[in-house]
Amino acid sequence: MQTHNLGYPRIGSHRELKKASEQYWAGKITAQQLMQTGSHIRLYNWQLQKDAGLDLVPCNDFSFYDQVLDTCLMTGAIPVRYHDLMQEKQLPYIDLLFAMARGYQQNGFDITAMEMTKWFDTNYHYIVPEFTAGQQFTLFNLKALHEFNEAKRHGIPAKPVLLGPVSFLLLGKEKEEGFHRIDLLNKLLPVYIDLLTQLEEAGAYYVQLDEPCLSLNLSDHERQAFTKAYQEIRSKTQLKIILASYFECYGENLPTVLRLPVQVLHLDLVRCPSQLEDILDTDIARSKLILSLGVVDGRNIWKNNFETSLAVIHQAVSRLGADRIWIAPSCSLLHVPCDLALETNEQVLTPAVRQWLAFARQKIEEVITLKQLASGETDDTLNARLRENIQANSNRAASLLIHNAAVKARTAAITDKDATRNSVFSIRKKRQQDVLQLPLFPTTTIGSFPQTTEVRSWRARWKKGELTQQQYDDLIAGETEASIRWQEETGIDVLVHGEFERNDMVEYFGEQLEGFAFTQNGWVQSYGSRCVKPPVIYGDVSRTTPMTIRWTSYAQSLTHMPVKGMLTGPVTILQWSFVRNDQPRSETCTQIALAIRDEVTDLEKAGIRVIQIDEPAIREGLPLRKENWKAYLDWAVRAFRIAAAGVKDETQIHTHMCYSEFNDIIRHIADMDADVITIECSRSQMELLDAFAAFSYPNDIGPGVYDIHSPRVPSRQEMVQLMEKARAVLPAAQLWVNPDCGLKTRGWNETRAALVEMVNAAKELRQTLPVNI
Numbered sequence: 042m043q044t045h046n047l048g049y050p051r052i053g054s055h056r057e058l059k060k061a062s063e064q065y066w067a068g069k070i071t072a073q074q075l076m077q078t079g080s081h082i083r084l085y086n087w088q089l090q091k092d093a094g095l096d097l098v099p100c101n102d103f104s105f106y107d108q109v110l111d112t113c114l115m116t117g118a119i120p121v122r123y124h125d126l127m128q129e130k131q132l133p134y135i136d137l138l139f140a141m142a143r144g145y146q147q148n149g150f151d152i153t154a155m156e157m158t159k160w161f162d163t164n165y166h167y168i169v170p171e172f173t174a175g176q177q178f179t180l181f182n183l184k185a186l187h188e189f190n191e192a193k194r195h196g197i198p199a200k201p202v203l204l205g206p207v208s209f210l211l212l213g214k215e216k217e218e219g220f221h222r223i224d225l226l227n228k229l230l231p232v233y234i235d236l237l238t239q240l241e242e243a244g245a246y247y248v249q250l251d252e253p254c255l256s257l258n259l260s261d262h263e264r265q266a267f268t269k270a271y272q273e274i275r276s277k278t279q280l281k282i283i284l285a286s287y288f289e290c291y292g293e294n295l296p297t298v299l300r301l302p303v304q305v306l307h308l309d310l311v312r313c314p315s316q317l318e319d320i321l322d323t324d325i326a327r328s329k330l331i332l333s334l335g336v337v338d339g340r341n342i343w344k345n346n347f348e349t350s351l352a353v354i355h356q357a358v359s360r361l362g363a364d365r366i367w368i369a370p371s372c373s374l375l376h377v378p379c380d381l382a383l384e385t386n387e388q389v390l391t392p393a394v395r396q397w398l399a400f401a402r403q404k405i406e407e408v409i410t411l412k413q414l415a416s417g418e419t420d421d422t423l424n425a426r427l428r429e430n431i432q433a434n435s436n437r438a439a440s441l442l443i444h445n446a447a448v449k450a451r452t453a454a455i456t457d458k459d460a461t462r463n464s465v466f467s468i469r470k471k472r473q474q475d476v477l478q479l480p481l482f483p484t485t486t487i488g489s490f491p492q493t494t495e496v497r498s499w500r501a502r503w504k505k506g507e508l509t510q511q512q513y514d515d516l517i518a519g520e521t522e523a524s525i526r527w528q529e530e531t532g533i534d535v536l537v538h539g540e541f542e543r544n545d546m547v548e549y550f551g552e553q554l555e556g557f558a559f560t561q562n563g564w565v566q567s568y569g570s571r572c573v574k575p576p577v578i579y580g581d582v583s584r585t586t587p588m589t590i591r592w593t594s595y596a597q598s599l600t601h602m603p604v605k606g607m608l609t610g611p612v613t614i615l616q617w618s619f620v621r622n623d624q625p626r627s628e629t630c631t632q633i634a635l636a637i638r639d640e641v642t643d644l645e646k647a648g649i650r651v652i653q654i655d656e657p658a659i660r661e662g663l664p665l666r667k668e669n670w671k672a673y674l675d676w677a678v679r680a681f682r683i684a685a686a687g688v689k690d691e692t693q694i695h696t697h698m699c700y701s702e703f704n705d706i707i708r709h710i711a712d713m714d715a716d717v718i719t720i721e722c723s724r725s726q727m728e729l730l731d732a733f734a735a736f737s738y739p740n741d742i743g744p745g746v747y748d749i750h751s752p753r754v755p756s757r758q759e760m761v762q763l764m765e766k767a768r769a770v771l772p773a774a775q776l777w778v779n780p781d782c783g784l785k786t787r788g789w790n791e792t793r794a795a796l797v798e799m800v801n802a803a804k805e806l807r808q809t810l811p812v813n814i
């Protein structure tokens with residue numbers, strides 16, 4: 042029996058990579074210093090996993106930005122707009138990588154970034170590969186080989202990890218019509234085979250090929266691509282292939298998967314425990330296939346239940362023998378924080394909750410312990426670990442911290458009326474317009490203004506006790522007032538308070554709700570250098586005090602213009618937290634919905650006329666397999682409606698979504714019945730609006746007119762053109778003008794410049810409007 046890991050968090054246990062990358066972008070450290078940070082993190086992670094006793098340690102799971110972007114560079118899939126940077130400017134590799142991820146606006150160049158989207162149902166975002174009909178691939182970058190050699194030099198039993206060729210193609214986008222990206226496989230495979238051959242020559246024995254698209258519903262054509270790819274790879278290399286998919290069952294792809302000529306097949310037994318039985322029921326016993334049992338949850342932070350996992354391992358061992366069974370986390374540990382040992386402050390994370398948790402480092406230890414226990418090893422340490430595990434799990438199940446009878450009774454009593462606004466949208470729209478008196482193409486922003494280092498440092502100093510509550514509040518009040526004054530001067534129609542008091546749009550709410558716990562250092566990569574610290578929902582959720590009234594009311598008191606109350610919606614809070622696994626997610630979501638509903642009605646009572654309930658994660662929460670969509674959408678949409686429906690017709694409810702495709706769920710988005718929805722649109726050049734147009738989406742829409750992920754300032758003309766595109770498919774009276782998303786990651790200079798142009802764009806649109814609108 043062997044142990045292995047699919048991937049380790051790469052940001053560093055103290056977010057060293059984030060800090061170094063941002064310093065490099067600011068010109069404060071050299072490329073060489075950034076490279077050194079990368080090697081330190083890799084070595085630290087490798088050594089830690091080796092020392093824990095892991096048989097195979099992943100390499101090439103490190104990335105300076107994103108593993109899909111790395112694969113674009115590995116295969117030479119570099120969009121044409123970056124070619125001048127390579128040829129004319131001879132840009133070093135690391136700068137080319139960052140230019141593709143973040144855009145490049147210097148030395149006379151103005152090149153947009155590649156699109157970014159959600160990695161399956163996680164809060165990680167990857168860079169979307171771009172393919173053309175005449176796409177050529179070459180082995181452009183040998184990072185995978187270099188990192189394998191580096192690991193070998195350090196005596197690490199390394200296993201290179203690559204994104205598999207078929208998933209790489211499927212995760213990308215065709216940038217022109219007339220071909221399907223899967224048909225590029227023939228051209229792509231030689232590049233993979235070349236690299237695999239070089240890895241083999243360098244001494245690699247196993248290589249892990251991640252094909253997470255095998256967890257999706259595939260067409261026959263796509264499924265055949267897997268067969269072709271793996272037969273071709275088998276025929277050209279002797280490397281032992283570990284095929285890994287995760288986050289879901291293989292489902293109807295399983296028969297194809299079981300016929301692929303690979304040596305090890307990884308199973309995510311946390312998301313799909315039933316597939317072990319399904320596989321053992323086939324004639325797999327007669328093959329030599331090794332099963333990698335992903336029994337330790339790579340997506341959540343709960344301690345493993347050793348008794349349950351051991352039962353699964355024993356079942357597999359009894360049918361296939363121990364030498365055909367490996368133990369692993371269910372997926373890469375990229376999605377969990379690095380190390381629970383860093384949580385030393387008992388005021389932040391109480392020992393009562395802490396004892397139920399395991400982060401990446403502890404999960405590696407769990408994998409090793411499970412192997413030892415499953416192999417029948419016994420010694421005092423091992424016995425103590427087993428006892429401690431049983432104890433922690435049983436005391437969590439029985440804990441009084443978890444259950445709140447009043448919350449359970451309230452969720453049980455919810456009726457359809459609680460999830461329905463008083464009147465239909467057309468009536469509400471008139472009543473809201475009477476109150477708000479907005480012009481056509483009203484302008485607004487999505488909520489956050491720049492969270493500058495200064496603002497974050499006030500919070501850090503306040504938390505350390507270096508600033509008093511009063512001093513901190515005064516600073517936040519000053520920043521909020523300045524933002525209100527600036528929005529008034531700029532002529533924005535619906536203002537926001539700026540979210541300066543928030544560390545994060547989910548953590549901030551979690552901190553004020555019952556049933557949530559927090560960490561000091563539980564960072565997880567969200568994209569590039571950006572990280573989030575998801576709260577832990579361990580018990581029934583309730584709101585005991587208002588959460589946003591103070592700062593929203595303060596901002597509203599400064600102006601006669603409407604200030605939008607800003608809340609995070611129940612599905613997003615659920616999706617971006619570590620969620621309890623002892624009750625259905627739908628139940629937890631409904632509890633959060635009731636807490637948000639109370640906040641919404643309190644905002645209305647405080648005189649707030651427009652309230653935004655952000656739901657950027659509603660699409661990401663969609664199950665990967667279509668057969669499970671309906672059940673999810675039913676409860677997720679209902680949760681939003683419960684949160685929103687407690688207000689009068691006159692109160693305008695907005696929602697906001699980013700990083701989402703809507704085509705296949707537009708009916709459900711409409712069912713949410715928000716008065717206004719603002720969506721990210723600009724990177725896709727308003728393509729996303731087609732779904733709204735095709736559906737004749739009835740309520741108002743604010744398609745984002747500029748990309749907030751890049752410091753690039755868009756011109757007024759660009760924004761007018763985008764809105765013209767929107768006007769071509771939707772009635773002008775339905776349209777708002779706003780950026781793609783919040784501006785917290787931007788600096789003030791570019792924010793001011795872009796918003797002034799955005800307001801000018803709206804003014805121009807109003808002037809050019811036909812009179813009969």
Ligand SMILES: CN1c2c(nc(N)[nH]c2=O)NC[C@@H]1CNc1ccc(C(=O)N[C@@H](CCC(=O)N[C@@H](CCC(=O)N[C@@H](CCC(=O)O)C(=O)O)C(=O)O)C(=O)O)cc1
Pocket residue numbers: 059164492494497498499500501502543544545546547548567568570571572573574617657785786
């Ligand atoms: C909208 N997005 C979000 C997602 N998920 C969330 N949970 N939140 C989101 O907003 N998913 C989809 C997208 C992803 N986009 C982003 C965008 C930006 C960030 C981001 O900026 N993250 C910050 C961390 C934010 C935070 O929690 N800040 C805290 C702590 C600040 C800190 O680092 N403090 C330092 C000390 C600082 C000092 O001394 O000056 C420390 O603790 O060491 C805060 O403001 O208080 C990031 O830096 O990456 C994430 C996702």
Ligand SMILES: N[C@@H](CCS)C(=O)O
Pocket residue numbers: 487488489546607655657697699782783784785
């Ligand atoms: N209100 C949030 C939404 C981000 S998705 C913000 O503006 O940052």
Ligand SMILES: [Zn+2]
Pocket residue numbers: 487657697698699781782783
């Ligand atoms: Zn957003």
